[in-house]
Amino acid sequence: MDEEYDAIVLGTGLKECILSGMLSVSGKKVLHVDRNKYYGGESASICPLEELFSKFGAPAPDDSYGRGRDWNVDLIPKFLMANGQLVKLLIHTGVTRYLEFKSVEGSYVYKGGKISKVPVDQKEALASDLMGMFEKRRFRNFLIYVQDFQQEDPKTWKDFDPTTADMQALYDKFGLDKNTQDFTGHALALYRDDDYLKRPALETIKRIKLYSDSLARYGKSPYLYPMYGLGELPQGFARLSAIYGGTYMLDKPIDEIVIGEGGKVVGVRSGNEIAKCKQVYCDPTYVPDRVRKKGRVVRCICLMDHPIANTKDALSTQIIIPQKQVGRNSDIYVSVVSYTHQVAAKGWFIAMVSTTVETENPENEIKPGLELLGPVRQKFTSVSDYYEPTDEGLQSQIFISQSYDATTHFETTCLDVLDIFKRGTGEEFDFSKIKHELGDEEQ
Amino acid sequence: MATIKIPEQKVILCGEYGVGKSSIFRRFTNNTFVTATDRKSTLGLDHYSKTYHVGDRDLKLQLWDTGGMERVASITSSYYKFAEAAVLVFALDNPASFHILSQHLLDIVTYAENAKIFLCGNKSDLLSDVPQITDTEIEAFCEQCHNLITGTYKTSCKTGEGVEEMFNDIASQLVQSNRSRLELQSMEQHGFKITPSEETTEDSCLC
Numbered sequence: 263m264d265e266e267y268d269a270i271v272l273g274t275g276l277k278e279c280i281l282s283g284m285l286s287v288s289g290k291k292v293l294h295v296d297r298n299k300y301y302g303g304e305s306a307s308i309c310p311l312e313e314l315f316s317k318f319g320a321p322a323p324d325d326s327y328g329r330g331r332d333w334n335v336d337l338i339p340k341f342l343m344a345n346g347q348l349v350k351l352l353i354h355t356g357v358t359r360y361l362e363f364k365s366v367e368g369s370y371v372y373k374g375g376k377i378s379k380v381p382v383d384q385k386e387a388l389a390s391d392l393m394g395m396f397e398k399r400r401f402r403n404f405l406i407y408v409q410d411f412q413q414e415d416p417k418t419w420k421d422f423d424p425t426t427a428d429m430q431a432l433y434d435k436f437g438l439d440k441n442t443q444d445f446t447g448h449a450l451a452l453y454r455d456d457d458y459l460k461r462p463a464l465e466t467i468k469r470i471k472l473y474s475d476s477l478a479r480y481g482k483s484p485y486l487y488p489m490y491g492l493g494e495l496p497q498g499f500a501r502l503s504a505i506y507g508g509t510y511m512l513d514k515p516i517d518e519i520v521i522g523e524g525g526k527v528v529g530v531r532s533g534n535e536i537a538k539c540k541q542v543y544c545d546p547t548y549v550p551d552r553v554r555k556k557g558r559v560v561r562c563i564c565l566m567d568h569p570i571a572n573t574k575d576a577l578s579t580q581i582i583i584p585q586k587q588v589g590r591n592s593d594i595y596v597s598v599v600s601y602t603h604q605v606a607a608k609g610w611f612i613a614m615v616s617t618t619v620e621t622e623n624p625e626n627e628i629k630p631g632l633e634l635l636g637p638v639r640q641k642f643t644s645v646s647d648y649y650e651p652t653d654e655g656l657q658s659q660i661f662i663s664q665s666y667d668a669t670t671h672f673e674t675t676c677l678d679v680l681d682i683f684k685r686g687t688g689e690e691f692d693f694s695k696i697k698h699e700l701g702d703e704e705q
Numbered sequence: 706m707a708t709i710k711i712p713e714q715k716v717i718l719c720g721e722y723g724v725g726k727s728s729i730f731r732r733f734t735n736n737t738f739v740t741a742t743d744r745k746s747t748l749g750l751d752h753y754s755k756t757y758h759v760g761d762r763d764l765k766l767q768l769w770d771t772g773g774m775e776r777v778a779s780i781t782s783s784y785y786k787f788a789e790a791a792v793l794v795f796a797l798d799n800p801a802s803f804h805i806l807s808q809h810l811l812d813i814v815t816y817a818e819n820a821k822i823f824l825c826g827n828k829s830d831l832l833s834d835v836p837q838i839t840d841t842e843i844e845a846f847c848e849q850c851h852n853l854i855t856g857t858y859k860t861s862c863k864t865g866e867g868v869e870e871m872f873n874d875i876a877s878q879l880v881q882s883n884r885s886r887l888e889l890q891s892m893e894q895h896g897f898k899i900t901p902s903e904e905t906t907e908d909s910c911l912c
Contacts, residue, residue: 301781309782331815344899353901359752360783362896480897489896490786497781504772505751512779603896 267293267509269686270530270537272516272544275303276492276672277663279499280679281543283355284691286506293537294503295530299513301500303545304646304666307334307491307605314563318642326639327565328607334491335563335605337644338666339597339614340675341366341485341580344476347676349486352498360498364603366485367576371449372583373441377572377634380449380582382477397442404436404446408470424463432463440586446470448584454592454618454669455585472673485671487578491605516548519660527659541659541686546649549662553649559668560624561616562632565640567609570598577602577611580670583630592618594631595670613638618668619645654685661686711756713765714879715787717817719809720794721802722776725827728862729794730770733872738862757876764876785816789883790875792823795838797859798831803838803846810850821855821882823875830861 268290271282279301282294300306308314310330311323323330342348342363352358370377373392381390387402412418422435433443447453451469458466476484488494504510514532519542522528529538546553569575581596588594600611615631624645632638651662661682667674683691718726731737734753752769769788774780785791791813795802806824813822824847826838847854855878860867 301779349899352899358899361898362787363899364896486899490783494783494786497783500781501751501772501774501784504774509776510774510779 264535264537265293266538267291268539269293269541269543270295270539272296272530272542272548273303274298274301274496274500274512275545275663275666276305276496276499277675277679277682278303278543278545279496279503280351280676281661281663281682281686282508283357283499283502283506284679284683285543285687286503286508287355288687288692292503292508293511293539294500294508295511295514295516295532297513297515301512302493302496303547304337305492305496307336307493309334309491309493311335311607314642315640318644320640320642323640326567328610332601332607333605333610334493335612336492336599336614337561337563338492339561339595339616339670340492340666341487341597341671343472343671343673344479344484344486345472346476346671346673347680348495348672351676351679355499355502357498357502360501361494362489363486364489364578365480366483366487366578366580368573368579369449369483369485370573370579370581371445372581372587372630372634373445374587377581380445382450382474392445393442397439400437401442401446404433404438407436408467409474411467411471413464413468422463424467427463428460429463429466430459432466433459444584444586445582448593449582452582452669452671452673483580485580487599487603489604491599491603519549521658525658541661543661543663543682543686545663546651546665549651549660552652552658552660552662554652555647556650556664557648558619558624558645559616559648559666560619560628560643560645561614562625562628562644563642564613564615564632564635564638565606566611566613566635566638568636569600569611570596570613570634571636573598581631581634582670588630590617590627591620592668594628595668596631596634597670616668616670618648656685659686711763711765712883713754713767714789714883715767715769716790716792716875717769717784717788717820718771718792718794719813720775721796721799721805721809722773724794724796724799724802725862726794727770727773729792729825729827729860729868730768732862732865732868733768736865738865755872757873759877759880762880764880766872766876766879768872780812782816785813785820788813788817788820790823790879791817791820792825792871792875793854794825794827796828796831797826798828798837800837803842806846807850810853814853821878822850822853823871823878824854824857825871826857826859827862829859829866830863 269285269292271278271294274296282292286292311333312330314335315323369380371380378392381387388398410418450473451466473484516532518531520529527542529536573579577600579598583594585591585593594617596615598613599605601608606612613635615628625643648665650664655661664678751772754765754767756763756765858871
């Protein structure tokens with residue numbers, strides 16, 4: 263450990279592993295440390311099942327759960343948008359070679375106590391029970407507008423300036439009612455609350471395009487999920503970092519981040535060892551005095567031996583409960599994965615219900631989500647604080663990631679990573695540095 | 706996705722730091738040998754595929770190197786995932802690297818349950834008249850492992866001796882054991898790799 267590095271990365275959560283990989287690829291000498299014995303921190307998938315039960319202080323699982331080793335349970339539920347930032351990062355870094363994926367089978371939205379498939383094309387829109395006959399036509403026109411929209415070509419804007427006019431104005435232009443606005447904003451554009459209505463419409467148009475482009479890639483739904491769980495993602499990026507010369511140390515407690523002149527970081531101390539460095543990249547748990555609490559997220563892991571009703575027995579699915587439907591300010595998300603992803607024993611399903619905490623009784627807040635699940639064999643609820651750094655790290659050269667939020671996909675995760683990389687190195691990440699070097703050489 | 710292609714099998718290298726895993730990898734990829742000081746030459750390359758002909762069959766071995774992660778005992782469990790074979794490497798001049806093999810074996814059977822396991826004693830060129838690890842010891846180890854070991858080999862990456870023979874044999878062992886399974890395998894049981902989208906000018910259609 264007693265060496266000098268360009269950067270020391272603390273914590274092996276997904277964000278830190280992506281950063282570590284990007285820094286190593288950029289030619290930096292990286293030391294990557296985790297206080298835990300395993301990779302992934304909060305983004306690990308817990309295996310075996312016994313470990314999960316003991317983590318939550320529950321008695322060991324009985325035989326009906328099958329082999330404990332067949333389980334890999336995520337602590338933070340998320341899916342990948344098939345055409346999103348993380349997929350781009352996986353492709354450009356070549357990390358995609360370490361992973362296999364499956365499409366999530368269905369995407370549903372909650373309305374009036376029951377769930378309906380999110381309609382994304384003309385056929386589904388016309389067949390959907392979410393809208394009345396006339397509303398369907400209006401929604402169809404809206405979809406066509408979004409589909410034809412090209413930012414570079416103002417002709418496609420059709421007398422509407424989405425860079426200045428807000429999203430509410432665009433909904434009004436097409437005469438969409440509140441219900442349709444609700445599932446468009448929350449189930450297609452994937453907003454967590456309604457603040458977007460007052461922001462320029464362009465942002466929302468792009469999000470709906472991301473949804474439909476993602477859907478177009480692998481069918482069924484716009485979401486992907488990795489075999490063996492999300493914990494495979496940080497490990498893939500860790501391997502990228504190691505392949506490019508990064509040094510890894512697990513099970514290494516960090517006792518101090520050593521600060522030098524001008525409040526700038528000079529090293530990291532573990533026991534009597536000090537590793538020198540020019541920069542530190544870390545998650546909030548390593549620097550409690552440099553982060554502030556932004557909110558809380560409640561997540562409930564539910565183990566079930568059946569799929570969710572009315573999802574055509576989907577082996578994986580996402581359900582979004584828009585805030586207004588249940589009188590809240592932020593959406594409730596339900597995600598289901600199962601044995602088909604090698605994350606549970608044969609016949610088992612893992613459902614996760616999560617949302618941003620708004621009251622003193624978080625468990626009560628996710629009730630509408632839990633009610634959709636049917637009988638649950640085992641339930642583990644956790645409430646975690648959500649942190650953000652107090653400054654940008656330019657002075658201290660300590661770059662801190664934000665905690666994982668309640669969103670169901672990795673878009674905000676990637677934006678945070680790319681932003682940290684830019685702050686730390688002063689430049690945008692140059693994908694061309696690696697794009698082809700890692701290619702599959704053939705004889 | 707149902708294109709007919711040569712089946713590809715993931716083969717991983719396991720064993721202590723410094724026993725010559727990267728040297729085996731380098732022999733496999735471009736049949737060269739470099740001294741320890743030049744380790745950086747594998748930076749950026751972590752696996753490599755080569756086609757082997759076994760009778761009337763073609764089989765691609767995709768060999769993976771650890772990337773040095775075992776140095777501080779932190780190989781990711783995903784390194785083992787999807788592996789069809791594992792080569793357990795020790796150095797013939799280093800008894801410690803042999804005696805710790807059971808530890809690595811445990812990792813393999815934990816994370817890559819279905820992998821066939823092969824034992825490889827490397828650095829055979831360094832063997833003195835009195836071997837540090839005898840054939841009897843190797844046999845005893847295989848017996849202790851309840852015959853989990855499918856084959857044993859001696860190689861020298863320095864001279865190149867035995868390396869190609871080893872991979873030829875691994876390929877034929879895999880073809881034999883996979884003959885029926887490869888044919889039964891259905892796509893549904895597997896996930897897929899994500900690849901860059903083809904740059905079509907055609908827009909995906911929402912309506």
